[in-house]
Amino acid sequence: MYRQTSGSFVSYAGEMFGKKGAFLSGWMYFINWAMTGIAELIAIGLYFQFFFPNVPVELSAIAALVLLVAVNLFSVKAFGEFEFWASCLKVAAILIFLAVGTFMVVTNAQVGTGHASVGNLFAADGGMFPKGGLVMILVLNAVIFAYNAIELVGITAGEMQNPEREVPKAIRAVVIRIVVFYVGSVTLLAMLLPSDQYHAGTSRSSRCSARWACRGWATS
Structure with a gap:
């Protein structure tokens, strides 16, 4: 392992390519996960609509988003517990x-x-x-x-x-x-x-x- 750091590849990019490299890699990674989150919320809405055809995709997607944000804001431990049981x-x-x-x-x-x-x-x-x-x-x-x-x-x-x-x-x-x-x-x-x-x-x-x-x- 190159060097243990909580900044991961963003820190490495900063060392190798400077602040601009770190800025670019960090924000690209953020955008990647932001878009992925939207795609997963839509997938949740589509699956929910498969079992409940009368429920709009947007409604179940927004409900899932509110739930995830609420759990994240509550505490890191709560999100970890939620993630664990969801994975199970x-x-x-x-x-x-x-x-x-x-x-x-x-x-x-x-x-x-x-x-x-x-x-x-x-x-x-x-x-x-x-x-x-x-x-x-x-x-x-x-x-x-x-x-x-x-x-x-x-x-x-x-x-x-x-x-x-x-x-x-x-x-x-x-x-x-x-x-x-x-x-x-x-x-x-x-x-x-x-x-x-x-x-x-x-x-x-x-x-x-x-x-x-x-x-x-x-x-x-």
Whole structure:
């Protein structure tokens, strides 16, 4: 590690490129997270509207913003606690999906008009790459955006008591979580729902869950 500092890369930019370099890198990073926050609030509104169609996206997005600001203003400890339990809920939801999805693939369960199967990865309609391999390269920009925040491991290192031990441990944990939670869930989605049953405007996980749930209600 170059030098432990709470200013992270902004401090390094100041040392290497002067005050202007530090100013530019710091504000660019702020704008990045400001725009990311807006995108995530809109995503919250869209997901909320999926379950409650009569609620406007703007209303739920503003409500989420007010909640987050209130928690942040209350105390750092309160925000940390809130973030911890929110992360636990997210991880629990992903683990439940992985368990249920794996069970559906193993049992060849019916999802919509098709069946969950490993064969969906190599289906005649293109499987995981229905539009060709070039599209995978074109969407890398969105993928990089989705993995934004990995750099926080390095930023928080400036305030760690033992970064030489904690940073490698955190990096290994991040890699494992990406492989299991993200790569694993996307691969499982491709097994559950063929690409020709996906439509723009609806996430594959939501569409897959809705199709399976509707089938269960219809046959019960």
